[in-house]
Amino acid sequence: MNSLRWSTPDLSLTFALDDGPVRLTAVRPAAQPPADAPDLDQPLVEVTALGHGLSPSTSRHVDTVLGKRLRHVSHEVSDATLRIVQEDAETGLRVTSVFDAGAGVRAWSEASLTGPGALELTFLSSLVVGLASVDADLHCAANSWMAESRWSVRALRAEALAPIVSEGHRPVARSRYAVTSLGSWSSGEWLPVGVLVDREVPSALGWQIEHNGPWHYELGETRRGGYLLLSGPTDQEHQWSAEVTADRPFTTVPVSLVAGSDRDSVFAALTRQRRAVRRRRPIDDRKPVVYNDYMNTLLGDPTTDKLLPLIDTAADVGADYFCIDAGWYAEGDWWNTVGAWRPSTTRFPNGLAEVLDRIRSRGMVPGLWLEPEVIGVRSPIAQELPDDALLTRRGVRVAESGRYLLDLRNAAAREHLDSTVDRLIREFGVGFFKFDNNTMTGPGTDKGGTSLGHGLLEHNRALLDWLDGVQARHPELLIENCASGAMRMDYAMLSRLHLQSTSDQEHPLLYAPITAAAPAAVLPEQAGHWAYPISGSTREQFTFALVNGIPGRLYLSGHLNRMTPAELDLVRSALSAHRAVLEDLDSLEPAWPLGLPAWDDEWIALCLNGPAASYLTVWHRAPGPSTITLPLPQAEIEPHFPSDLAGWSFSQTGDSLTVTTSAPEPSARVLRLTRTT
Numbered sequence: 001m002n003s004l005r006w007s008t009p010d011l012s013l014t015f016a017l018d019d020g021p022v023r024l025t026a027v028r029p030a031a032q033p034p035a036d037a038p039d040l041d042q043p044l045v046e047v048t049a050l051g052h053g054l055s056p057s058t059s060r061h062v063d064t065v066l067g068k069r070l071r072h073v074s075h076e077v078s079d080a081t082l083r084i085v086q087e088d089a090e091t092g093l094r095v096t097s098v099f100d101a102g103a104g105v106r107a108w109s110e111a112s113l114t115g116p117g118a119l120e121l122t123f124l125s126s127l128v129v130g131l132a133s134v135d136a137d138l139h140c141a142a143n144s145w146m147a148e149s150r151w152s153v154r155a156l157r158a159e160a161l162a163p164i165v166s167e168g169h170r171p172v173a174r175s176r177y178a179v180t181s182l183g184s185w186s187s188g189e190w191l192p193v194g195v196l197v198d199r200e201v202p203s204a205l206g207w208q209i210e211h212n213g214p215w216h217y218e219l220g221e222t223r224r225g226g227y228l229l230l231s232g233p234t235d236q237e238h239q240w241s242a243e244v245t246a247d248r249p250f251t252t253v254p255v256s257l258v259a260g261s262d263r264d265s266v267f268a269a270l271t272r273q274r275r276a277v278r279r280r281r282p283i284d285d286r287k288p289v290v291y292n293d294y295m296n297t298l299l300g301d302p303t304t305d306k307l308l309p310l311i312d313t314a315a316d317v318g319a320d321y322f323c324i325d326a327g328w329y330a331e332g333d334w335w336n337t338v339g340a341w342r343p344s345t346t347r348f349p350n351g352l353a354e355v356l357d358r359i360r361s362r363g364m365v366p367g368l369w370l371e372p373e374v375i376g377v378r379s380p381i382a383q384e385l386p387d388d389a390l391l392t393r394r395g396v397r398v399a400e401s402g403r404y405l406l407d408l409r410n411a412a413a414r415e416h417l418d419s420t421v422d423r424l425i426r427e428f429g430v431g432f433f434k435f436d437n438n439t440m441t442g443p444g445t446d447k448g449g450t451s452l453g454h455g456l457l458e459h460n461r462a463l464l465d466w467l468d469g470v471q472a473r474h475p476e477l478l479i480e481n482c483a484s485g486a487m488r489m490d491y492a493m494l495s496r497l498h499l500q501s502t503s504d505q506e507h508p509l510l511y512a513p514i515t516a517a518a519p520a521a522v523l524p525e526q527a528g529h530w531a532y533p534i535s536g537s538t539r540e541q542f543t544f545a546l547v548n549g550i551p552g553r554l555y556l557s558g559h560l561n562r563m564t565p566a567e568l569d570l571v572r573s574a575l576s577a578h579r580a581v582l583e584d585l586d587s588l589e590p591a592w593p594l595g596l597p598a599w600d601d602e603w604i605a606l607c608l609n610g611p612a613a614s615y616l617t618v619w620h621r622a623p624g625p626s627t628i629t630l631p632l633p634q635a636e637i638e639p640h641f642p643s644d645l646a647g648w649s650f651s652q653t654g655d656s657l658t659v660t661t662s663a664p665e666p667s668a669r670v671l672r673l674t675r676t677t
Contacts, residue, residue, distance in 0.1 A: 106210070
């Protein structure tokens with residue numbers, strides 16, 4: 001068997017090149033010594049088309065007839081890119097597997113025909129990795145509104161893939177463990193991220209699917225091992241198909257792959273890979289503290305009288321940006337009247353400019369909430385826009401929850417959004433948008449004769465192109481990515497946008513596991529955690545709410561204008577502590593001394609590790625005294641927030657840190673750890 005080895009700074013890949021289809025047989029950290037790759041039988045590419053399905057028939061996306069018939073034609077190697085070309089002689093299908101070097105690799109597939117005719121694809125993998133063993137633990141995360149980033153661990157062999165191989169009876173199980181996201185919320189049910197940790201050897205793989213729409217991944221067993229398959233939309237799961245010809249190619253959604261020795265090393269590698277795929281601009285170096293009036297405060301009911309005192313106190317405590325959230329355009333109900341994006345005259349009798357001028361006069365940058373992709377059924381714009389500007393099925397407008405949905409492949413839809421954004425920036429000096437998305441598309445649109453899934457894929461890609469255009473015209477603009485909290489938390493969006501809302505959760509105790517788990521899916525410097533202290537609550541409750549925002553991007557809210565001087569001083573102290581974290585945030589990598597948090601864990605711990613110092617955040621969510629021991633190397637410990645450790649104590653023995661709280665109620669602390677060796 002001939003082999004091809006190719007490496008990135010962090011990752012080494014080994015491919016089998018012989019008289020069968022190309023196979024990816026080993027993925028290792030680049031620092032690991034080379035070793036003979038196992039002789040695995042899983043093809044690098046799986047693909048189906050009308051007339052060319054599976055053998056044997058299963059629900060899995062492996063054992064495809066075309067995938068087995070692909071043969072290596074050529075490959076091109078450079079320091080930054082690897083391209084492997086395979087063809088099927090019978091159909092003329094050509095598939096190029098592309099690997100782009102980052103910290104790990106970013107990979108996708110490109111399909112076309114070498115000659116005349118057409119082929120209707122019904123599935124094409126972005127990447128398939130051969131696994132030496134399926135005796136591994138899978139880390140994956142359920143995700144839903146106000147209950148985001150709920151990680152769990154499954155023993156793949158014991159819980160998902162039944163072992164049926166024995167002497168004299170050797171069929172391979174046709175079961176799979178599959179995770180699928182539907183519709184336009186890429187993280188509406190599951191995060192597009194996973195980690196697989198081998199149970200026998202120190203080896204682990206991590207991946208993310210970088211698409212702002214439907215995706216699919218699955219794991220299963222093969223005769224000589226197993227496989228990990230990553231893809232965008234499929235026919236079976238998403239009603240997707242697309243015709244390819246010699247002149248009309250198709251490219252899959254990109255995915256990223258990393259490797260390590262254990263769970264935390266893989267999540268650290270994913271963090272480095274996200275930094276590699278992020279399209280940074282000069283404005284991204286600015287990490288403002290944003291005040292937003294929504295959470296536990298105005299809740300979509302802004303007026304001049306309510307906003308002015310909030311603006312003054314937000315400036316007084318040190319906020320840099322002030323964002324007016326939903327409702328600023330609405331004369332009544334803000335939900336199904338969206339679309340025109342003209343300021344309300346009843347909410348702002350002297351005009352919205354009066355409020356935005358106050359924001360600027362207090363030294364802050366004004367921001368507005370916008371839900372650009374929807375048109376309320378009661379909005380006058382709904383009748384002005386043609387049907388072609390909206391997603392349709394069989395010629396009928398898709399309507400969900402009182403909204404129509406713009407089709408951003410359409411010039412009129414894009415002109416409407418471009419003119420809206422440009423006008424708000426020009427007229428009001430807006431420097432920040434919170435782009436929300438609260439309405440699902442369903443399976444997609446069949447406009448133009450496409451499959452439903454392909455219509456949605458084209459729309460999703462057009463949305464990314466529209467965002468690129470907005471940022472090219474307005475390089476000083478910062479944009480938050482939001483979709484009912486974190487229902488579209490993926491690195492198609494986050495490779496472009498600045499800040500990610502990690503939840504709409506309104507209870508500080510429930511926000512703690514969301515904050516702690518977020519760095520498994522999003523960069524710490526992009527993870528916008530709400531901090532909404534409540535005036536009149538106890539000092540520990542007030543502190544707990546602020547701690548939630550510190551290990552990431554603190555997203556401030558709450559009725560600051562109702563707070564006592566002592567409460568405002570504590571907010572100022574939290575912002576000061578947060579700004580110290582911000583100085584290092586672009587270089588910090590996450591680790592979880594107590595494991596990724598479960599939704600109901602009593603103790604939660606997140607460590608953001610840097611070259612010289614780390615920030616350890618510890619939450620205790622039950623009342624009364626308690627003690628926990630964390631496996632952490634020796635370090636010098638100092639309180640970071642709050643500035644004293646009243647009610648908490650710490651002791652070190654070897655590589656263990658014992659934490660004790662005597663607080664009679666739930667409490668949280670942020671520590672700064674400096675290595676002593």
